[in-house]
Amino acid sequence: MRGRGVRRLRVRHLAVAGLVLVSGGCASAGRHAPPPAGQHPQELARRTAEEARGRYLLFLPEGYGEDGRRWPLLLFLHGAGERGDDLERVKVHGPPRIVQSRPDFPFVVVSPQAPEDRIWSTRFLDALLNEVVERHAVDPDRIYVTGLSMGGYGTWDLAMEFPDRFAAIAPVSGGGVPSGACALRHLPVWAFHGAKDEIVPVERTGTIVERLRQCGGEPRFTVYPDAGHDAWTRTYEDPALYEWLLGHRRRTGAGAAP
Numbered sequence: 001m002r003g004r005g006v007r008r009l010r011v012r013h014l015a016v017a018g019l020v021l022v023s024g025g026c027a028s029a030g031r032h033a034p035p036p037a038g039q040h041p042q043e044l045a046r047r048t049a050e051e052a053r054g055r056y057l058l059f060l061p062e063g064y065g066e067d068g069r070r071w072p073l074l075l076f077l078h079g080a081g082e083r084g085d086d087l088e089r090v091k092v093h094g095p096p097r098i099v100q101s102r103p104d105f106p107f108v109v110v111s112p113q114a115p116e117d118r119i120w121s122t123r124f125l126d127a128l129l130n131e132v133v134e135r136h137a138v139d140p141d142r143i144y145v146t147g148l149s150m151g152g153y154g155t156w157d158l159a160m161e162f163p164d165r166f167a168a169i170a171p172v173s174g175g176g177v178p179s180g181a182c183a184l185r186h187l188p189v190w191a192f193h194g195a196k197d198e199i200v201p202v203e204r205t206g207t208i209v210e211r212l213r214q215c216g217g218e219p220r221f222t223v224y225p226d227a228g229h230d231a232w233t234r235t236y237e238d239p240a241l242y243e244w245l246l247g248h249r250r251r252t253g254a255g256a257a258p
Helices: 087-092 093-096 122-135 150-161 178-184 203-214 232-237 239-246
Strands: 003-014 050-062 071-077 109-114 138-148 168-172 188-192 219-222
Touching: 003 219, 050 071, 050 087, 050 093, 071 093, 071 122, 071 150, 071 239, 087 109, 093 109, 093 138, 093 232, 109 122, 122 150, 122 232, 138 219, 138 239, 150 168, 168 232, 168 239, 178 203, 188 203, 203 219, 203 239
Parallel strands: 071 109, 071 138, 138 168, 168 188, 188 219
Antiparallel strands: 003 050, 050 109
8 A cells, every 4th residue: 555545543542440539548438528628638540431533644655565664654743724624734844745746755654633723632642653553564663753833842742751652853843841851861852943933932942952951862953043933844855854863763761860
């Protein structure tokens, strides 16, 4: 099978079991006497079933399935302007745009679409990756993430939540929570931003990069002096990005730094 396809994701998640409230070492049920007034330690253990749903573009490169090889996977996260229920909008920027004229693009490319007025859900993206890896010939040690603007935020967030899953990440014009950066100190990072960005200031990336360096990480940080928010056009048109990604395989070693 070759080319790009539209896929629907429907995956159920199972969380933890039972609901128990504990105060002063004794369980409190609905018919028991209420705990005394004041602030007391409590414990929650509730079973929930959660379903992940969404639509995405799937690109399979020329030669896929012909020799039994496992392919690198590139997850692309679009920006806020491409949200909705029309997958054609996802093809406007980045890898899903490039593969329309590059059938030999050397990745399996997964390009989901976020619903209107929503941001990227790391739980959904984790479920999506699980499904694609299970159903397709993907090398689990060569999974990469990139995204622009809102997708740049999503790239940082996803990597911080699952720091041992990826081989490398490339956030563009995004930002995130600097306090979580130390979990990525083992992970190859190449971040991009425009110096004249008035929508997401360049400092949103700079503070994460600086924190990552303080933790012992060695991120690359490219700032385009003349670029505004659109730092992605030249980033995704540069073959050096894809060569850099393919030069990395997953390695473990995450964990919070002091």
